[in-house]
Amino acid sequence: EIVMTQSPATLSVSPGERATLSCRASQSVTTNLAWYQQKPGQAPRLLIYGSSTRATGIPARFSGSGSGTEFTLTISSLQSEDFAVYYCQQYNNWPPLTFGGGTKVEI
Amino acid sequence: EVQLVESGGGLVQPGGSLRLSCAASGFTFSTYGLHWVRQPPGKGLEWVSYISTGITSIYYSDSVKGRFTTSRDNAKNSLYLQMNSLRDEDTAVYYCARDLRPSNIIAVAGILPSWGQGTLVTVSS
Secondary structure, three states: OOOEEEEOOEEEOOOOOOEEEEEEEOOOOOOOEEEEEEOOOOOOEEEEEOOOEEOOOOOOOEEEEEEOOEEEEEEOOOOHHHOOEEEEEEOOOOOOOEEOOOEEEEO | OOEEEEEOOEEEOOOOOEEEEEEEEOOOHHHOOEEEEEEOOOOOOEEEEEEOOOOOOEEEOOOOOOOEEEEEEOOOOEEEEEEOOOOHHHOEEEEEEEOOOOOOOHHHOOOOOEEOOOEEEEEOO
């Protein structure tokens, strides 16, 4: 099973600032890596897949990069609606699909 | 618009059973792989199960293998999760989710753009 590790667990950022979230895989997942956003009481929302492809309707301020075992989600200028928990997930070698533990982006 | 609506959650005693349903609309149900993903209260996401379009492939996480059974009825646009021998640690919100691309090939599966709102399963005496 591929273990996904996210850091930091919590990221404190001010509106308008840049946020950088990290995700590490225990073995290579090539670029088969997705990012999700989840707000309290809501289902996860797909942001990025293929490491860097934005999903339909996702604003350009969200960008993803990386390959192999190291990945980054960048939010270029945080808006109030971006404060949420973010999860990475690999789909390169499954089952099982595996998620990281999440990064909470807070004010 | 893609819609997934889960139902069937509730309170059940340890050792009991529950059957979850996921009603789908807004897409050609029979052509997409489907997943169950769960989230314990206050914790992260855990993949539970996958079923392919023609039910040729069904996979489970080790934590539920032998206790949970996933099925689908393409004529009714519905996905199911039969949960038996429930444990305290199965307490979670259960989501159904659809693959990004219509395919029966696992190599192109595992990206989840569409999720239901979730249904809460509480296992407690």
